[in-house]
Amino acid sequence: MPALHSLPSNKALLLSAIQTLARSRSARSTKSLPPPIESLRRGDWVKLICGASFEDVADVRNLSLVYTLAGVDCIDCAADASVVNAVNEGINVAQSISTINRPWVMISVNDDRQDLHFRKAEFDPEECPPDCPRPCQAICPAEAISLKLVQEINGTGTSTSCSKLEGGVITERCYGCGRCFSVCPFDRIRPMTYVRDPIITRNLLERDDVDVLEIHTSGRGTDLFSELWASLGDSIGHTKLVAVSLPYVGETTLGLMNQLFSIMQSRPPLYNLWQLDGRPMSGDIGRGATKQAISYAIHLASTHNRPHGFYQLAGGTNSHTVECLKKEGLFCTRAGTGRDALIGGIAYGGYARKIVGKVLRKVLMQSSHVRIEDHPEHLLEALVEALALVDPVKSFQRSKLKTPKSKSIDGLPQNPSLVQGDTDRQRKTPRERMGMEAGGGGEEGGAEMMVEPSSKDLQQQSKALDKLTDRVVDDRQLDSSRVQEAMASLASSKEADWNAMRLREKELAAVKINQVDVDIIANELELDKKVAERTLREHKGDAVAAIRYFLR
Numbered sequence: 447m448p449a450l451h452s453l454p455s456n457k458a459l460l461l462s463a464i465q466t467l468a469r470s471r472s473a474r475s476t477k478s479l480p481p482p483i484e485s486l487r488r489g490d491w492v493k494l495i496c497g498a499s500f501e502d503v504a505d506v507r508n509l510s511l512v513y514t515l516a517g518v519d520c521i522d523c524a525a526d527a528s529v530v531n532a533v534n535e536g537i538n539v540a541q542s543i544s545t546i547n548r549p550w551v552m553i554s555v556n557d558d559r560q561d562l563h564f565r566k567a568e569f570d571p572e573e574c575p576p577d578c579p580r581p582c583q584a585i586c587p588a589e590a591i592s593l594k595l596v597q598e599i600n601g602t603g604t605s606t607s608c609s610k611l612e613g614g615v616i617t618e619r620c621y622g623c624g625r626c627f628s629v630c631p632f633d634r635i636r637p638m639t640y641v642r643d644p645i646i647t648r649n650l651l652e653r654d655d656v657d658v659l660e661i662h663t664s665g666r667g668t669d670l671f672s673e674l675w676a677s678l679g680d681s682i683g684h685t686k687l688v689a690v691s692l693p694y695v696g697e698t699t700l701g702l703m704n705q706l707f708s709i710m711q712s713r714p715p716l717y718n719l720w721q722l723d724g725r726p727m728s729g730d731i732g733r734g735a736t737k738q739a740i741s742y743a744i745h746l747a748s749t750h751n752r753p754h755g756f757y758q759l760a761g762g763t764n765s766h767t768v769e770c771l772k773k774e775g776l777f778c779t780r781a782g783t784g785r786d787a788l789i790g791g792i793a794y795g796g797y798a799r800k801i802v803g804k805v806l807r808k809v810l811m812q813s814s815h816v817r818i819e820d821h822p823e824h825l826l827e828a829l830v831e832a833l834a835l836v837d838p839v840k841s842f843q844r845s846k847l848k849t850p851k852s853k854s855i856d857g858l859p860q861n862p863s864l865v866q867g868d869t870d871r872q873r874k875t876p877r878e879r880m881g882m883e884a885g886g887g888g889e890e891g892g893a894e895m896m897v898e899p900s901s902k903d904l905q906q907q908s909k910a911l912d913k914l915t916d917r918v919v920d921d922r923q924l925d926s927s928r929v930q931e932a933m934a935s936l937a938s939s940k941e942a943d944w945n946a947m948r949l950r951e952k953e954l955a956a957v958k959i960n961q962v963d964v965d966i967i968a969n970e971l972e973l974d975k976k977v978a979e980r981t982l983r984e985h986k987g988d989a990v991a992a993i994r995y996f997l998r
Contacts, residue, residue, distance in 0.1 A: 460822035461543065464829055468515040468544035471833070471840065480686065481547050482519040483717060486756040489778035491791025492839050493520040493758065494798055496533065497621035498554035498563040498662065500524060500588070503532040504816040505619075505799075505806060510536030511818060512802050512825070516832035517840055518549050520658060522793065525553040525642045525650055534655045539819055550686060552658035553650055555642040557670040561662045562726050565622035565639045567591070571611045573634050578611065582626035582635060587730055587796060590619035591626060623727040623796070644677040651681040658687045660721065665695035665702055672709050682713045691721035691760065694742045700749055707753040718754065721793065722746065724761035729797035735762035740770045743789055747776060756790035764797035768838045792839055801831045954983040963989040 485491040494513040496506045501524050510521050510533045521537070523529045533551055541548060556564045567582075571593060583591045592613040626635050650656050659682070663671050675682075682688065690706055692699075703720065710718065724739025739759045746752060759767060771777035776789050805828040809821050818825050959982050967989065968978040978992075985991040 457822050460826050464515065464822065464826050465544040467826075467829055467833065468517070468540070468546050471517040471837070472544070472546040480550075482550050482687070485519045486717075486719070486758075486790035487786045489780075489787025489790055490839050491520070491756075491758060492518045492836050493522055493552070493760075493791065493793035494518045494549075495760065495793050495795030496521065496523040496529070497795065497799070498522075498524055498556070499566060500621040500799075501526055501529050501618040502616075503528055503618075505803070507532040507536040508806055508809075508816065508818045508828075509799060509802060510534075511540045512536075512828045512832050513798065513836070514540035514549055515544060515546065515829050516836045517546065518836060519547075519791070520550045520552050522552040522554055522658075522660060525555050525647050527646075527650065530650060530653070530656060539817075543819065550657035551655060552660050552687075552689065553647065553656055554660045554662060554691075555644075555647050555674070556662040557641070557674040558662075558664045558666065559639040559641055560664045560666065562622060562624065563662055564641065565624075565637045566617055566620045567615050567622070567624070567626050567635050568638045569614060569630075569635045571614045574611045574632065576609045576611060578631065580611075581629040581631070585625045585629050586620075587623060587625070587800065588619045588621055590616045590621075592616060621727065644674060648678055648681040651678070651684045657685065658689060659685050660689040660691055662691045662723075663706070665692050665699070668702070668705050668709060671706055675709055675712070680713075682715060685715055687717045687719055688715035689719040689721050689758075691723050693723045693726070693761075694738070694745065699745075700751065700753075703753045704751070707755070717756070719756045719758055719790065720753070721758050721760045724759065724763070726761045727796050728762045729764040729795060730800040731762075733764070733766045736764055736767045736770055738762055739767065740774065743771070743776055744774055747774075747788055756786065757788065758791045758793055759789060760793040760795065763792050763794050765835060765838075767792055794835060798832070798835060801835065802828045805831060954980070957983040957987055959983060959987045960989070963987070963992075967992060 479487070482491065494509065496509055500506065506523060506529055510523075513521065514537045521533050523533050530551065530553065537548060537551070540546065554563065567590070574593070576595060580591075580593050583593050593611045594613050595609055596612050598608045598610060622637070624637065627637065647659070651659060659678075661671065661674065688710065690703075690710075692702070692706075695702065707718070722739060722742040724737075724742050725735055728735040739761050743757070743759055746757060759771075768777060771789065779788050780786065805824050806816075806818065809818055809824050810816065813821070818828060959979065963982060964975060964979045967973065967982065968975045981995060982989065982992045985995065
């Protein structure tokens with residue numbers, strides 16, 4: 447990144463605001479544990495899921511940059527060297543912009559071809575009828591399907607009456623959500639499944655810039671998991687954390703998890719994490735998508751003999767997940783008398799990509815440069831979107847820094863979100879049903895026991911913490927004017943863009959066109975007349991130039 451003094455004043459102002467926002471949210475580690483583990487223990491861990499099959503390196507890089515600035519603890523990506531490089535490049539750029547914690551890099555692999563996260567859509571566009579309404583293209587959340595109607599050209603160089611569709615699936619962008627399968631009116635779209643190569647996985651784990659391994663298993667048994675675990679060999683020892691992602695498979699789920707944990711004991715990881723996969727790849731659909739993950743968490747919270755490790759939600763998670771966890775008394779709530787949060791955190795995938803992806807598309811529309819840091823106004827906008835998702839998880843702990851120790855109910859820490867709620871409802875929450883049971887997510891849930899400090903030590907730590915937080919508040923107040931000026935500059939820039947757009951519309955409206963040309967273009971190329979008319983105006987009424995534009 448260039449130094450601030452070498453940038454134009456408005457760009458320097460925007461970058462200063464970005465630095466302020468990122469720096470104010472970078473957690474200060476007060477313990478000897480790695481910051482991501484501290485987050486899991488508190489219950490405010492946030493993971494960005496780029497996608498186990500999403501391999502668009504430009505988007506992965508920019509997503510990693512933005513969410514690193516937003517303060518995520520981990521970035522999950524495909525087990526592919528080019529994708530891992532893109533993640534680390536994004537992280538490095540973010541750290542060059544502001545002094546922030548480095549998130550862990552996770553690679554995802556699978557043990558079974560049946561796992562939904564490891565598939566791509568495929569079809570032959572030449573098999574599609576030219577008059578197909580193309581619902582697959584409209585429904586794809588990753589914009590991974592591109593189809594265009596073209597006129598066939600005969601040997602003499604003139605167009606014929608025949609037309610066909612060209613394009614298809616953009617493989618690197620498809621992450622296998624499967625929404626296109628059911629909407630195809632001709633049932634032409636097929637899933638292409640695959641299993642990640644264990645040898646490639648081993649090589650990636652031995653790199654210095656890969657920290658975490660996540661294994662997706664379908665819950666159909668343990669044989670394939672055991673085979674994969676054995677094939678990874680000593681590379682497991684290079685990891686800082688091993689996660690296992692699995693769906694809820696009914697009453698056998700808990701037994702399956704304990705069997706998987708037993709298999710891992712042949713090469714026990716330093717820490718382990720269970721990803722409770724609710725409704726895969728659906729967080730961008732709406733509020734209801736998060737219900738399955740919440741139900742999964744409730745089930746685990748009310749059971750005994752949970753396997754050792756941290757727990758994290760995924761699958762359908764979105765901006766409503768924290769609210770739903772609070773209603774169930776599961777947000778940042780400790781397990782029994784243990785020190786670790788029952789639910790260690792939340793992983794965001796489709797929804798996280800959607801809210802920042804809107805900004806990334808603006809960059810592509812304005813410039814061929816895909817590095818978002820070259821467009822500070824869009825980087826700031828993307829960061830604000832990311833913080834709207836990350837902050838509700840992270841700010842919960844920050845807001846408690848200077849509050850007195852809360853009272854407890856039956857020996858459990860009181861959840862502030864339930865203090866004024868209905869007493870009967872509080873008694874029915876999963877944490878109340880757990881009672882004093884420590885379970886697998888308790889004192890042994892991933893970290894060693896800590897010695898309880900004396901009251902004198904607590905007073906000294908409290909004073910030191912007060913000084914630290916006061917200094918942080920002072921720093922934020924000093925920088926707040928920069929943020930306000932940057933936001934004002936951003937608003938001014940948007941107003942200028944709007945004025946330019948209105949001027950452009952007036953110019954196009956003044957262009958004289960022949961309505962006959964509009965009808966010919968619309969009929970011959972099977973286009974909407976409004977599209978044909980606008981394109982004709984953009985080419986100053988030149989029908990030949992407009993047709994060449996559509997046939998390019």
